[in-house]
Amino acid sequence: MSTRDTGTEQLIRDTAKHLFFAEGKLHATTQEIADAAGVNRTLVNYYFRSRDILFDQVFNEAQEVFSSTLDEVFESSMPFKEKIRNLINVFIEETTQYPYRQLFIITEMNRDLVLYSKRSRVNKVKSFIEEIQLEMDNGELRKMDPRQFIINLFSLMAHPLITAPLQQAIFGMNDDEYAKLMEERKELIFETIFR
Amino acid sequence: MSTRDTGTEQLIRDTAKHLFFAEGKLHATTQEIADAAGVNRTLVNYYFRSRDILFDQVFNEAQEVFSSTLDEVFESSMPFKEKIRNLINVFIEETTQYPYRQLFIITEMNRDLVLYSKRSRVNKVKSFIEEIQLEMDNGELRKMDPRQFIINLFSLMAHPLITAPLQQAIFGMNDDEYAKLMEERKELIFETIFR
DNA sequence: CTTTTGTTTAACAATTTTGTCAAACTAAAA
DNA sequence: TTTTAGTTTGACAAAATTGTTAAACAAAAG
Numbered sequence: 001m002s003t004r005d006t007g008t009e010q011l012i013r014d015t016a017k018h019l020f021f022a023e024g025k026l027h028a029t030t031q032e033i034a035d036a037a038g039v040n041r042t043l044v045n046y047y048f049r050s051r052d053i054l055f056d057q058v059f060n061e062a063q064e065v066f067s068s069t070l071d072e073v074f075e076s077s078m079p080f081k082e083k084i085r086n087l088i089n090v091f092i093e094e095t096t097q098y099p100y101r102q103l104f105i106i107t108e109m110n111r112d113l114v115l116y117s118k119r120s121r122v123n124k125v126k127s128f129i130e131e132i133q134l135e136m137d138n139g140e141l142r143k144m145d146p147r148q149f150i151i152n153l154f155s156l157m158a159h160p161l162i163t164a165p166l167q168q169a170i171f172g173m174n175d176d177e178y179a180k181l182m183e184e185r186k187e188l189i190f191e192t193i194f195r
Numbered sequence: 196m197s198t199r200d201t202g203t204e205q206l207i208r209d210t211a212k213h214l215f216f217a218e219g220k221l222h223a224t225t226q227e228i229a230d231a232a233g234v235n236r237t238l239v240n241y242y243f244r245s246r247d248i249l250f251d252q253v254f255n256e257a258q259e260v261f262s263s264t265l266d267e268v269f270e271s272s273m274p275f276k277e278k279i280r281n282l283i284n285v286f287i288e289e290t291t292q293y294p295y296r297q298l299f300i301i302t303e304m305n306r307d308l309v310l311y312s313k314r315s316r317v318n319k320v321k322s323f324i325e326e327i328q329l330e331m332d333n334g335e336l337r338k339m340d341p342r343q344f345i346i347n348l349f350s351l352m353a354h355p356l357i358t359a360p361l362q363q364a365i366f367g368m369n370d371d372e373y374a375k376l377m378e379e380r381k382e383l384i385f386e387t388i389f390r
Numbered sequence: 391c392t393t394t395t396g397t398t399t400a401a402c403a404a405t406t407t408t409g410t411c412a413a414a415c416t417a418a419a420a
Numbered sequence: 421t422t423t424t425a426g427t428t429t430g431a432c433a434a435a436a437t438t439g440t441t442a443a444a445c446a447a448a449a450g
Contacts, residue, residue: 004396024305109360110219122367155354160346165304172317195390199426
């Protein structure tokens with residue numbers, strides 16, 4: 001079965017991702033996805049056969065992108081501080097674009113049914129943990145469980161973007177003002193992490 | 196219309212909250228809620244008339260609890276450090292019990308339709324921000340936008356609990372191990388915040 | 391130009407989820 | 421005990437969502 005590739009399949013996938021990850025419309029129906037993509041709903045079934053398959057594809061892709069983003073950082077051979085600086089830039093950039101991606105992953109994980117690939121990333125992080133431990137031994141970082149360091153780092157990066165609507169309500173800020181605050185965070189996080 | 200109060204109405208509400216906030220089942224149907232509560236699905240309509248009304252009640256209650264939790268802290272008259280210590284304990288306790296409550300709120304906010312009370316909490320936070328500013332002026336805290344301080348604090352507290360399933364997968368930890376890590380965080384966050 | 395084949399569409403069917411209603415039930419009041 | 425009124429249940433209806441099919445369409449091949 002050769003293909004003529006009208007781009008529709010990818011359009012649907014991308015639109016779904018945008019609704020889920022960027023707009024946080026976790027309940028989006030196939031009709032809503034089709035409408036947002038400007039195509040006939042039937043095409044969702046034509047290309048993906050079922051709603052679940054589309055969801056699975058988006059879910060798996062999300063996991064892979066998320067994973068490989070981490071791996072790139074974990075496995076790069078830059079000096080530690082540079083590596084962190086790079087991570088902050090890349091991660092915040094991605095999370096700004098797709099703030100609800102992690103949220104989507106977690107929601108799908110909590111949905112039973114879904115048999116998500118549970119292959120842990122233990123091995124991949126291991127070297128990163130060792131590297132952090134080394135920095136602590138050398139007095140470059142405050143001593144703590146290296147996992148706590150990682151959790152701190154990701155919390156400071158991701159959470160304000162995931163909860164943007166709430167934060168904006170609390171502080172009474174509009175989108176632009178909040179975006180500016182997030183931009184300032186890049187440096188701030190770096191300083192906070194390295195005390 | 197007087198009531199006999201069999202507790203069923205509250206049971207349904209509480210079960211819904213548990214599914215949404217504790218288990219992260221953001222897609223739960225009325226049937227699933229009824230099953231989890233061990234009651235006939237029709238009772239959801241009897242007591243709440245419609246699914247949407249039940250959702251609205253849960254949503255509003257969540258917002259109120261969340262808000263008043265913050266207010267209690269913001270408006271208390273303890274010394275600053277004690278106040279923060281107290282906040283960390285209370286907030287982590289609550290978020291451990293209901294890790295997905297914020298997530299539920301945000302998801303519902305992103306769902307259009309829902310006309311959530313947008314009354315900002317600007318006034319309530321204002322005094323807290325001033326208090327933080329004062330601490331910074333006195334050299335007790337590193338100088339930064341006080342809002343960033345607040346965001347840091349809440350990020351460090353909430354995010355690891357919201358993303359627990361992901362973190363556990365990354366680090367290959369079971370529930371108990373992760374719970375222990377979270378317990379250790381209380382002190383760690385305090386130290387991190389006060390550098 | 392005609393055929394072929396992949397794409398798109400609309401109408402229809404099936405399924406899932408939600409909502410309604412009357413009858414059965416149950417605890418308190420009369 | 422009978423009555424009353426709120427509660428619970430099952431059967432049914434309505435609505436929303438998803439899936440299927442045949443026909444229309446369009447671009448490339450022959």
